[in-house]
Amino acid sequence: MSENNKLARYAAIFEDIKAGEIMSSNVVEISADKKIAHAKELMKIKKISGMPVVDENKQLIGIISIEDIIHAFEFNKINDPIHRIMSTQVVTIHKDDSLADVVDKFENYKYGRFPVVDDDKRVCGIISKEDILHGILEKFNLIYIHDQKRTSTLNTEYSAITGEKLKIEEAEFHYQIDSSDIDAAGTGAAMLKQFLTGKSFHSDIVRRVGVATYEAETNVVIHSRGQGDIYFFQHEDRFIVRVVDNGIGIEDLDKAMKEGYSTAPDYIRERGFGAGMGIANMKRFADKLVIISEKKVGTQVEMIFYLPTQTWPLI
Amino acid sequence: MIKVRDIVALLEAEVLSGESKLDEEVKSVGASDMISDILALTQPGMMVLTGYTYPQVIRTALVTDLLGLIVVRGKNIAPETIAYARENDFLLLRTRSYLYSSCGKLYATGLRGSDVGK
Numbered sequence: 348m349s350e351n352n353k354l355a356r357y358a359a360i361f362e363d364i365k366a367g368e369i370m371s372s373n374v375v376e377i378s379a380d381k382k383i384a385h386a387k388e389l390m391k392i393k394k395i396s397g398m399p400v401v402d403e404n405k406q407l408i409g410i411i412s413i414e415d416i417i418h419a420f421e422f423n424k425i426n427d428p429i430h431r432i433m434s435t436q437v438v439t440i441h442k443d444d445s446l447a448d449v450v451d452k453f454e455n456y457k458y459g460r461f462p463v464v465d466d467d468k469r470v471c472g473i474i475s476k477e478d479i480l481h482g483i484l485e486k487f488n489l490i491y492i493h494d495q496k497r498t499s500t501l502n503t504e505y506s507a508i509t510g511e512k513l514k515i516e517e518a519e520f521h522y523q524i525d526s527s528d529i530d531a532a533g534t535g536a537a538m539l540k541q542f543l544t545g546k547s548f549h550s551d552i553v554r555r556v557g558v559a560t561y562e563a564e565t566n567v568v569i570h571s572r573g574q575g576d577i578y579f580f581q582h583e584d585r586f587i588v589r590v591v592d593n594g595i596g597i598e599d600l601d602k603a604m605k606e607g608y609s610t611a612p613d614y615i616r617e618r619g620f621g622a623g624m625g626i627a628n629m630k631r632f633a634d635k636l637v638i639i640s641e642k643k644v645g646t647q648v649e650m651i652f653y654l655p656t657q658t659w660p661l662i
Numbered sequence: 663m664i665k666v667r668d669i670v671a672l673l674e675a676e677v678l679s680g681e682s683k684l685d686e687e688v689k690s691v692g693a694s695d696m697i698s699d700i701l702a703l704t705q706p707g708m709m710v711l712t713g714y715t716y717p718q719v720i721r722t723a724l725v726t727d728l729l730g731l732i733v734v735r736g737k738n739i740a741p742e743t744i745a746y747a748r749e750n751d752f753l754l755l756r757t758r759s760y761l762y763s764s765c766g767k768l769y770a771t772g773l774r775g776s777d778v779g780k
Contacts, residue, residue: 533721540725550706550727557725558701565697619714624698631702 366449367442369482370463370472376401379408379430383419386411386429399462399470400433406468409433439464442471446482449474506587506649513580513587520579524567524592529618532568535577536561539588542579549655556586556652559632562625563590563648569615571595573645586652588633597640664688664771666730666753669709672767673732673757678744680730680753688729691773693765697722704728705776709753711764717743720752729753734761 376399377386386398390413397412411433419425419432440449440461452461453476463472506513515521520542522535540557544550560577567575571594580587602608603626611621630636633650640646667684670677677684689707694700695714704710704726711732712719720743723731730753733739739756747754757764 530717533718533725536725537721554706554725554727561701561722561725562698618716618718619695619697624696624702628698628702 364446364482365442366440366444366446366463366474367472369446369449369478370440370442370474371478372472374399374462374470374473376405376470377411377429378403379433380428382426383411383416383429383432384425387416387425390416397460399437399473400429401470405470407437407439407462407464407470409435410437410462437462439468440474441465446479449479453479511582513578513589515576515578517580518578519581520577522577524564524575524577524590526568526571526574526592526594529568529615529620532565532620533561535564539577539579552586552652552654555632556588559629559636559650559652560588560590562628563588563650565620566590566625566648567592567594567646569611569620570597571646584654585634586654588648588650588652590648591645592647593645596642596644596646597638598642664773666709668771669732669768670755672771673755673759673764675732675755675757678739678754678756679747680751682751683730683753686729686753688773690776690778691765691768692775693761700728701726703776708776711761711768713737713761715739715743717746719743720746720750720754724750724752730755732757732764734759734764 375389375393375395377389379400379402390396390398397410399407400409400411402408409430411429415432415434419427424432438452438456438458438461440452440463442463442465460473460475462470463474465471504512504514520539522538524535525531536557539560540553543553543556564575564577567573567590571592573592573594575590575592575594578589580589597603598610605623606627607623609621609623615621626638629648629650634653635651637649638646664687665684666686666688669675669688670684687707688709690705691709691711692700692703693711694703695712697714697718700710700712700722706727707729709730709732710723710728711734713734715733715737717740719731732755734757736756736758744754759767
């Protein structure tokens with residue numbers, strides 16, 4: 348299948364994603380009559396490199412970037428109002444634009460992010476390239492990125508699913524997988540389950556975490572030919588489990604996803620493994636699953652389990 | 663209600679570990695030698711018939727909250743497997759009955775698999 352055909356196939360899946368669904372809605376905007384110095388301070392505090400500028404009706408009329416501020420410094424205009432130096436040629440995305448429209452904008456204009464507006468030209472969000480990736484991941488529940496350019500997504504400190512920061516030194520649970528011992532496979536998952544049982548979480552979620560982690564861990568032992576780690580994070584309403592290895596990577600994810608398909612050798616099968624259910628089981632038990640794999644670099648499995656929000660007493 | 667104790671009697675099984683579970687209710691039964699199947703198909707309160715005896719099977723069972731395992735055909739079980747089960751007070755039975763016959767006997771009592779009557 349050619350690359351273009353593949354793209355067309357995927358484009359159909361994402362057809363109904365709207366810009367409004369993937370944008371970040373906590374956007375920092377500033378009034379055009381404020382001083383440039385004020386914009387500078389805000390950008391410094393918020394650690395952003397540009398901001399939409401709005402008029403008194405909150406309608407978008409421009410954009411101010413770090414370059415504009417440097418320019419203002421050079422010409423000693425730092426106390427001028429923003430509207431004097433802002434760019435008024437703003438390329439916007441409408442909140443009902445399709446994902447394809449959004450991708451086109453990134454292709455055609457070399458900006459890092461675009462403000463998203465509603466029918467009244469009011470800013471309701473902002474979209475960066477990362478937002479697109481996360482939007483797709485949300486939709487797909489699982490994705491395979493097998494591309495040199497994406498090497499940086501492996502072993503990053505950010506969740507591949509939610510984009511939130513995951514510092515491995517802040518993991519509540521860590522287990523180093525011993526890939527040389529097939530009989531020890533699953534020990535990490537069993538320990539993680541014990542760890543969670545001890546914290547009296549609902550037995551259903553603990554069991555789901557246990558099973559899905561078990562499958563991810565045994566995959567590392569059976570297939571990766573590398574070293575691996577299990578990390579567990581608890582964030583307010585969810586558990587995040589990340590299983591990483593530096594092994595050979597997944598050869599063909601479409602096949603690996605198929606129930607019953609396995610590349611496990613006979614001696615592994617004799618031990619009850621290699622049923623070809625590993626990824627299927629992870630998908631079944633995790634609420635969200637993303638697998639990122641690259642040949643000869645490794646594989647990263649990230650799974651999210653949502654904690655039950657409210658339990659009503661049974662009458 | 664069928665208790666572990668009833669199954670032990672029916673299959674003339676040895677209780678190798680988990681004596682404290684004899685009065686627990688068995689809710690459903692499954693049979694598999696594949697670890698992934700056990701992981702995918704089990705429900706809490708379920709017992710699984712298997713010919714698989716590596717210590718791994720105990721770990722799998724513990725992860726899935728399986729009620730217990732029944733090793734069929736009187737198979738030899740590695741001492742490590744039994745020791746691991748005892749450490750965790752995990753219910754491990756062994757019967758001389760073959761897999762198919764064991765399934766039949768249990769089915770006849772009214773016990774069903776995880777695919778029936780959810």
